[in-house]
Amino acid sequence: MGYVAVKGGIEAIENACRLFAWERSKGASEPLAVEQIREQLYLAVDRVMGEGSLYAPDLAALALKQAAGDSFEASFMLRAYRATQPRIGYSLPGNTREMRIKRRISSAFKDIPGGQMLGATSDYTLRLLDFDLLKDDTARREAFRETVFNALPINAEIPDTLPKVIDILRHEGLLENAVDLASNDEPFDITRQSVIFPAPRSAALQSLARGETGGLLTLAYSSMRGYGNIHPTLGELRVGYVPLQISHPVTGEPYTVGEVKVTEAEVLARFDGSDGMPRFSLGYGLCFGQNELKAISMAVLDRTTRAEKPSCPAEDQEYVLYHTDGIEAMGFSNHWKLPHYVDFLSDLDRLRKAQSIAQQEECHADA
Amino acid sequence: MYANDPTAAIIGMDVTEVDELLTLLVTEEIQITHPPRAGLIMMTVKDSLAVNFHLGEVLVTEAEVLLRGERGYGLIIGEEPRKALARAAADALLRCGRPVLLCKQVSDCLERSRQRQNTKYAEEAALVASTRVNFDLMAGA
Known part of the structure; x- marks a missing residue:
């Protein structure tokens, strides 16, 4: 129509x-x-x-x-x-191992090198309303600040970089290996090229990284509940700042532009034995800012959409990538609020004609 | 933080520090070849399977200057025209290496700011370290 x-x-x-x-x-x-x-x-x-x-x-x-x-x-x-701003260029490939850590947990191992740092989280709160916040003011904040800093343990510090949990597993041959670097082409850019399915890994990750949290969560949750079969465990979740670097246009040296806050999730999923040796497979999630639900959901969907024989929506790459962009989904849903008068009149005309035919057939049958 | 790039300290400078740096730099004749303009850098990252992908774009400000014939480049996260200009001028000055006294003053200014920022980072790290957890297995587990 x-x-x-x-x-x-x-x-x-x-x-x-x-x-x-x-x-x-x-x-x-x-x-x-x-x-x-x-x-x-x-x-x-x-x-x-x-x-x-x-x-x-x-x-x-x-x-x-x-x-x-x-x-x-x-x-x-x-x-x-x-869309109104000029693209100055692309950064050098960032390495999340250089992350300035604000939070780092693992649900796979209780003891990990460098330790688990809970960081700033509401995970362990009772979700009871804090009515003291109704009286939030500068004096209260000052007093609270003192409480926070006075409780600091002596010599509390963390290393500049921390090893990854997946490195331990890889070292022991328990986790799938990195992709052959020779096959790592220039990353696909979905802001410049139309995605054709099956999408390359770089396009899928870029698409998921800009996905809407609720949409990603819904599909990832469907897999967690059993519509799919990957059985994820959170190997490591990190929140922190990663340096953004370009190549200096004069010297060619790496040049730091700033720090970007990100959340990274790595899920360990069901065994894969495609090369004859069973190993855990990996799902990867990374997004701007602190958004743990999104990073975990992305990691789960990264893994589910690599299924060789998709058995449910969360394992269908095209389904997942086409339905998790919040801007597109919102735009399409919102367009129903715009005038559809002529379209609907056409629907009305067809309905009336269909009813008229049905009535005639009824009369004909009665006769 | 990023000790290999002295001008990187400008990223975390506060308004007073930027003012102080600019006051030093404008004692030299600076030709602004590209005035500060906002733009985007597409951030590329390497995932845990060693595949590079584009995470999203970052708003940045870019500027370029000529100082004593040396090209200076300034790119900084956020909409920060003064910082971008200061970084471009400091970039040219420190690479040019002259005048020596001014280079020393600018380097000292950058170093002071870097130390202040490192102190702040250490404070933040201490807060994070205070949440380090040791889980014990429950009896019978």
């Missing part, structure tokens, strides 16, 4: 946009500063950067403010903004 354009309503549309801005600003509270959103709602900011596929904390905070907290809208704004 074709689309038919309508026109008109400019004044009403302008007023509706203004009314939306009014709704978020009409209250008696102080205006929300972008800095406050960036600092105090940082997980929301991280999520928007990941799904918008643009690392820009200030702009993500601004987008959240403008969108009145709607993460889909905010991610869409970031994705739109990136």
Whole structure:
């Protein structure tokens, strides 16, 4: 069915946009500063950067403010903004082993070299409302800061880099090996090329890394519950900062542009014995910001979509990649709110004609 | 942090430190060949199967200058036109190596900021280290 354009309503549309801005600003509270959103709602900011596929904390905070907290809208704004900016170039391949660690856990081994660091997490909270936060103010924060720093153990420090859990398994021949480097072509760039299925690994990972958290979680959860058969264990989860480096245009030396906060997940999954020796297989997840559900879900889906004979949606690469981009899914769902008057009139006409034929056939049968 | 690149300290500088650095640098004649402009760097990473892929884009600011005939390049994360310019000028100056006194002053300025940032990183690391956990198996496990 074709689309038919309508026109008109400019004044009403302008007023509706203004009314939306009014709704978020009409209250008696102080205006929300972008800095406050960036600092105090940082997980929301991280999520928007990941799904918008643009690392820009200030702009993500601004987008959240403008969108009145709607993460889909905010991610869409970031994705739109990136389309207005020139691409200066590509970074040197980043190595997450150089991560400045903020959190690092493993559910595969209780003792890992360098130790497990729980970091800043709500994992162990009771999810009970903290009514003290209703009285949040500067004095309370100062007092809390003292509590945090006074409780620090003496000589508490962590090494600059920590070995990976998967290295231990690889060393013992228990985990699938890295891909043959000779076959590692230039990474596919889904922002410049259309994906053709089966997508190369680099395209699939880029697509999952910008996927919507809820969408990725839904499909990964379906696999965890049994619609699929990979039995993942979280080998290691890391949150921290990875250096962003380019090649210096004058000297050619590696040149650090900044640090990017990321979450990385590696899941160990069912044995694979394609080369005759059974080994754990690996699923890999990496995304901007601290978004652990997303990284874990991505890692699970990375593994499920490598199934040789997909048996469920989560194992079908095309299904997963086509349905987990939040901007596309939101855009398509939202387009139903736009006028479809002519299309629907056509539907009505066909329905009336179908009912008329059905009535005639009924009369004919009665006769 | 990134000791092999002295100008990298500018990434984490605060406003006062950038002002101090720029005050030093503008004593030289700086020709701005590319004024600061925002742009994007596509961040490429290597996954755990050694496959490179594009994680997403990062907002950066880029600037270029000429100082004593030396080309200086400044690229920095975020929308930071002053930092990008300062980094380009410091890049040219330190590679040129003249005037010696100014190079020393700029290097000292960068070093002071690096030390302040390292202290802050150490403080953050100590907080993280305080959450290091040792799990014991429960009896009978």
